Amino acid sequence: MAGVTIENVRKSYGAVEVLRGVDVQVENSEFVALVGPSGCGKSTLLRMIAGLEGISSGEIGIGGRVVNNVPPKQRDVAMVFQSYALYPHMTVAKNMGFSLKLAGLPADEIAQRVSRAAEILDLRPLLDRLPKQLSGGQRQRVAMGRAIVRDPQVFLFDEPLSNLDAKLRVSMRAEIKALHQRLKTTTVYVTHDQVEAMTMADKIVVMRDGLVEQQGSPLELYDRPRNMFVAGFIGSPSMNFIGGTIKKRRFVSGNGLLGHDTDISPMAGDGAVILGVRPEHLSIDTSGIEATVLVVEQTGSETTVLLDAGGTRMTLLARERLTTVPGETVRIAPDYSRLHFFDPASGLRLGGDSDVDEPGPSDTKGNTSMAPARRTSLKNGRTGPRKKLSQALEAIGIRQDRYRPELYYMRGPGPKTHAKSVGADSP
Amino acid sequence: MNGRTRSPVPLHIVLAICAAIVIAPIVWTVAAGFRTQISLLMGEVLFTPVWSNFSEVLWSKTSDFLLNYRNSIIVGVLSTILCVVVATLCAFSLNRLRWPSWVAHIFLAWTMIFHMIPPVALASAWFSMARTVGLENTFTGLILAHATLNLPMAIWLMAVFVREVPKELEEAAIMDGASTPRVLWHVILPLITPGVAATSILTFIFSWNEFAVALTLTMKQTATVPVAIAKFAQDFEIQYTQMAASAALAMLPALIVLLVAQRYIVKGLTQGAVK
Numbered sequence: 001m002a003g004v005t006i007e008n009v010r011k012s013y014g015a016v017e018v019l020r021g022v023d024v025q026v027e028n029s030e031f032v033a034l035v036g037p038s039g040c041g042k043s044t045l046l047r048m049i050a051g052l053e054g055i056s057s058g059e060i061g062i063g064g065r066v067v068n069n070v071p072p073k074q075r076d077v078a079m080v081f082q083s084y085a086l087y088p089h090m091t092v093a094k095n096m097g098f099s100l101k102l103a104g105l106p107a108d109e110i111a112q113r114v115s116r117a118a119e120i121l122d123l124r125p126l127l128d129r130l131p132k133q134l135s136g137g138q139r140q141r142v143a144m145g146r147a148i149v150r151d152p153q154v155f156l157f158d159e160p161l162s163n164l165d166a167k168l169r170v171s172m173r174a175e176i177k178a179l180h181q182r183l184k185t186t187t188v189y190v191t192h193d194q195v196e197a198m199t200m201a202d203k204i205v206v207m208r209d210g211l212v213e214q215q216g217s218p219l220e221l222y223d224r225p226r227n228m229f230v231a232g233f234i235g236s237p238s239m240n241f242i243g244g245t246i247k248k249r250r251f252v253s254g255n256g257l258l259g260h261d262t263d264i265s266p267m268a269g270d271g272a273v274i275l276g277v278r279p280e281h282l283s284i285d286t287s288g289i290e291a292t293v294l295v296v297e298q299t300g301s302e303t304t305v306l307l308d309a310g311g312t313r314m315t316l317l318a319r320e321r322l323t324t325v326p327g328e329t330v331r332i333a334p335d336y337s338r339l340h341f342f343d344p345a346s347g348l349r350l351g352g353d354s355d356v357d358e359p360g361p362s363d364t365k366g367n368t369s370m371a372p373a374r375r376t377s378l379k380n381g382r383t384g385p386r387k388k389l390s391q392a393l394e395a396i397g398i399r400q401d402r403y404r405p406e407l408y409y410m411r412g413p414g415p416k417t418h419a420k421s422v423g424a425d426s427p
Numbered sequence: 428m429n430g431r432t433r434s435p436v437p438l439h440i441v442l443a444i445c446a447a448i449v450i451a452p453i454v455w456t457v458a459a460g461f462r463t464q465i466s467l468l469m470g471e472v473l474f475t476p477v478w479s480n481f482s483e484v485l486w487s488k489t490s491d492f493l494l495n496y497r498n499s500i501i502v503g504v505l506s507t508i509l510c511v512v513v514a515t516l517c518a519f520s521l522n523r524l525r526w527p528s529w530v531a532h533i534f535l536a537w538t539m540i541f542h543m544i545p546p547v548a549l550a551s552a553w554f555s556m557a558r559t560v561g562l563e564n565t566f567t568g569l570i571l572a573h574a575t576l577n578l579p580m581a582i583w584l585m586a587v588f589v590r591e592v593p594k595e596l597e598e599a600a601i602m603d604g605a606s607t608p609r610v611l612w613h614v615i616l617p618l619i620t621p622g623v624a625a626t627s628i629l630t631f632i633f634s635w636n637e638f639a640v641a642l643t644l645t646m647k648q649t650a651t652v653p654v655a656i657a658k659f660a661q662d663f664e665i666q667y668t669q670m671a672a673s674a675a676l677a678m679l680p681a682l683i684v685l686l687v688a689q690r691y692i693v694k695g696l697t698q699g700a701v702k
Contacts, residue, residue: 052598073604085595089617098613099603146603 002063002153002186003028004049009058011044011210018044020210021058026154026203029184031177033201035194035233041210043158046190050079050156063153078147079156082163084139086131086146093118093127096145117149120179137168144176148183155180157189161196173199194234198222206230228347231276231340237304240282240314242275243344251275253310273350276340279304279317284324288333293324307332453678459671467667480672491647492673495655500680501566502641502651503634506573511627513574514581515619518589519611521582523597535586542579547639554643564646572644573634580633581626588622589615624691632681652677 004026011019019041026032034042047053049060051072059066067075078099086095094101096117097110105113118124121141131139140160147155160176161169177200180187191197197204198218205215206229214226218234225231231239244253247270291309298321305316305324309332316332324330341350459467461476484492521531553572554563562568592615600614616623638653645654656677659670 050602052601072601073606077602079599079602081595081599083593083595085593085599087596087599087614098600102604102609102613146599150603 003030004154004186004188005059005061005064006045006049007059007061009045009048009060010056011041011048011053012056018210019048019056022207022210022212024205024212024215026186026188029186031180031187031189031200031202032205033189033191033197033203034205034207035191035197036207036213037233038192039209040207042190042192042207045207046079046156046158046188049154049188050077051075075154076150076152077154077156078150078152079158080143080147080160082159084131084143084160084163086139086142088131091128091130092123092134092142092145095131095142096123096149099146099150113149114145117145120148120182121145136164137172140164140172141175144179148179148185151185153186155185155187157187157191159191160189161191162193169196176200195236198234204234206233224349225276225340226349228274228276228342231342231349235278237279237315237317239276239278239340240312241342242277242309242312242314243272244275245272246270253312272344274342274344276342277314277334278338279315280319281335281338282314282316282332283318283335284316284322284330285333286331288331290329291332293326293328293330295326296322296324456671457675459668460675461672462668464666464668480668481676484669484672484676491650492652492655492676494648495650495652496676498566498645498649499635499651499653499677502569502573503631503680505566506570506577506634507627507631509570510574510577510581510630511585511623514578514585514626515589515616515623516611517578517582518585519615522586522589523594524607535583538579538582542583545639546576546637550639550643553640557644563644564649566649569641569644569649569651572640573637576637576640577630577633581630584626584629585619585622588619588626591622592618621691624688628684628688628691631684635677635681 004024006022006024006026009019009022010017022041022045024032024034024045034045036042044053048055049062051067051070055068060068062075062077087098090098093111093114096114100110100113114127115124118127121144123138123141123145126134126138126142131142134142140163143160157176161172164172173196176189180200189197189200201218203215204218204221206213206221208229213233214221214230221230221234225234225239228241232241242253244251246252251273253275289309291307291314293305294308294313295306297304297306301319303318303320303322305318305322307314307316307330314332342348343350460480461478462471462474463477463479466474484490520526521534557563557565557568557572562571596614596618597610600610605613635651636653637651638657641651642654642657645651650658652673656670656673659666659673
């Protein structure tokens with residue numbers, strides 16, 4: 001087993017730069033998840049570790065050895081593909097033993113190692129079947145079996161669960177995690193599903209546009225997202241963002257007050273900020289602000305409520321069953337100890353227990369991982385908190401469409417004041 | 428819905444006409460092989476079948492037909508093997524070895540152009556080339572010529588089959604430690620067997636049928652079946668019935684191959700088309 005070192009790695013196809021300087025350190029026997037929206041370069045990075053893609057610049061090391069120019073078969077890594085890539089003309093046993101056969105191992109040792117792997121993965125009865133005779137979950141296990149018979153230094157997983165149905169995905173998730181705990185092989189796991197990353201990984205690397213936005217333990221990312229992108233990406237349903245300003249150490253949102261008299265300001269001076277509240281940290285509270293219920297989603301164990309709070313769409317996640325109905329007006333309040341503030345210009349986290357630099361509200365120099373292009377686009381045209389919010393949201397890939405609350409009301413038009421304020425407020 | 432429930436009879440009539448158009452000449456040729464020259468030329472509808480044409484063609488001392496038959500089989504089999512091996516390697520290389528795209532495109536375009544040139548146009552060129560290197564009137568010369576003539580089609584077909592193999596399979600094999608030849612041998616080839624079979628059959632049939640180049644490059648000892656059949660039309664006499672009998676015999680290998688490998692051809696040719 002070995003760690004993987006990725007140092008300032010870049011990858012470009014012609015003029016298109018897919019990876020723009022990535023640094024990741026994977027410790028020995030660590031489970032690292034690379035997450036990010038599609039096209040962020042996570043799969044490319046994985047394929048570069050595997051040796052299936054060349055490295056434009058930078059260095060990738062496995063077990064302390066730089067492998068930039070080492071062909072895949074000498075890297076001692078095994079990869080599980082999204083499509084499983086089982087050889088259709090070989091039985092399960094032959095699929096699993098193929099790498100050993102290529103390595104020139106004697107037949108009895110191949111059989112022994114295959115049967116040991118089959119034991120671990122519960123594939124014993126299937127060894128003589130062809131891949132087409134297997135179900136999706138079984139194929140997935142064979143693909144993993146093919147990786148583990150080799151006893152490699154590093155496992156690479158490329159979105160291995162995305163072809164499975166939801167239920168199977170959850171159980172395979174647990175199986176992969178159990179397998180890792182048992183074998184303790186260093187693992188790099190690519191997924192676009194943040195839930196998968198949160199549940200399985202020791203460390204999550206959030207990527208976007210070929211850059212690492214933040215890396216850390218799942219809870220670190222959840223509790224202290226370094227910027228709005230990570231804040232919005234990690235956690236489901238995703239975080240609510242409310243544009244506003246800090247005035248006299250109190251937060252004033254674009255259309256009313258969300259906050260209370262205590263000092264919640266993360267910084268000394270006044271200025272524009274974006275407040276982030278996770279849906280699970282909002283609750284129905286008579287001391288809070290008014291909001292209109294748009295949609296109620298019951299899952300049995302919890303309730304998700306989509307709300308219109310003074311023109312801002314917000315999601316509330318309650319662990320208990322709520323009896324609210326669409327059109328109703330409720331009062332909501334956040335858990336004040338778990339608020340996040342972001343600079344609308346840079347999208348960076350402000351103050352609090354952040355472990356990153358703490359730039360002022362308009363300071364954009366603090367973060368090196370932000371793309372210059374993105375930074376300038378955020379700088380331009382600051383006209384008001386509302387506009388800044390939508391710009392900042394757009395920069396992280398969330399489009400806040402002008403929505404029409406009346407579409408959500410199941411019965412009755414709802415409080416007129418709110419509908420009006422939305423219309424009047426929209427830029 | 429009306430269209431679906433309509434009677435199938437008109438459709439079957441159309442199909443029967445099409446089938447008749449295809450089959451009629453074959454039936455006529457085979458039938459002509461069993462007639463006497465006089466019966467054929469008089470246009471008798473009903474006739475008493477005779478074996479004389481076949482026995483003449485096969486066993487007569489003046490006939491080289493069995494030799495021609497052997498020649499055709501030698502040339503057909505060897506040129507097919509050569510052609511398909513080269514085409515498979517070429518298709519694999521073009522598709523998977525990361526050539527700059529212009530190389531692959533120019534190459535494929537050139538093979539296409541070469542394929543569109545009628546073989547007759549190059550027959551004399553073939554002859555002078557073969558003669559220069561001393562390969563006229565040899566099997567080697569004709570085998571090389573047939574392999575070359577059929578390569579474009581074979582490359583195009585094999586390229587489609589190779590492209591159909593998911594790239595992940597190849598990558599999985601690379602991760603499993605396979606070198607390029609082993610990827611080809613252990614993973615790609617087993618998966619494109621139907622394609623290889625289909626391409627081989629087509630190549631063999633084309634070689635079997637090829638006339639112009641075979642005529643230029645062969646003489647009496649090396650002549651292939653099409654050349655031999657043409658020789659029945661002499662200046663003073665056209666031996667229609669013997670010609671027909673030889674033609675009927677010439678159909679046999681292709682027919683047998685097609686019956687045996689029909690499954691592969693259909694599978695192979697539609698594999699590329701559907702997806």
